[in-house]
Amino acid sequence: MTTSTKSVRGLGAAGRGTEHHIRQRVSAIALIFLVPWFLSSVAFAMTAGYSGAIGWMQQSHNALLFILLLSAALYHMRLGLQTVIEDYIGRAGTKQALLIGNVFIVGGIYVVTLLSVLKLWLGNAA
């Protein structure tokens, strides 16, 4: 199975991607530390009722780690889904729309969750 040179010339790698690869890894390294904390901690907050969950989030270290987790996880997930879209969606237009939608969705989740965490944490100081 061979392909002539003229039919593959100019169709190779997009010329970028190393940065994407590295960012995916760096966010993954952050998550190696943050996810075990999140799982072991949030499962208990989720079973502690409303006041228990509020108390959990109002502890500064929990709010801080939650924001770090959100930042790393949402960034990691935007990069990951971008690759999935690029792999499976080959129709020009649809692909770009989904890539833009991916950025908007992740940005939306980030702002909404960040604001909620800050509101809960600041509720402690008030």
Next chain:
Amino acid sequence: MAGSGWTDRRPMSPHLQAWRWHATMYGSIFHRVTGVGLYGGAFLIAAWVVALASGPATYAVVEALMHSWPGQLLLFLWTMAVLYHLANGLRHLIWDGPMVGFSPRIASAWSFLNFAFAVLGAAAIWSLATLV
């Protein structure tokens, strides 16, 4: 995925049917499946935090959903997906960095270990969380 409307002219790698199914292939596919699943899971975590910030009335609705059996199932599946993606992601970092674990026997065994870790880990977390 060579359906109609594919406008990218660049060559593609062999598709699924060209491969014999094996442990590392399940491992790789599940990494992607759990990754996409966790994208959906982010909406659930967001819903939990937003409900918590909205007050006791809203939180009661979300808490009731979490305690219903579909909610419990979803939380368990989410935990398994997180643990699998975490374990297999760590393997990716070990493959990329120290570059060990590439021999077929070790790679296959490691895939099984990741699946086992996900199931047992999720069971351990939720049995502990509901006991305490």
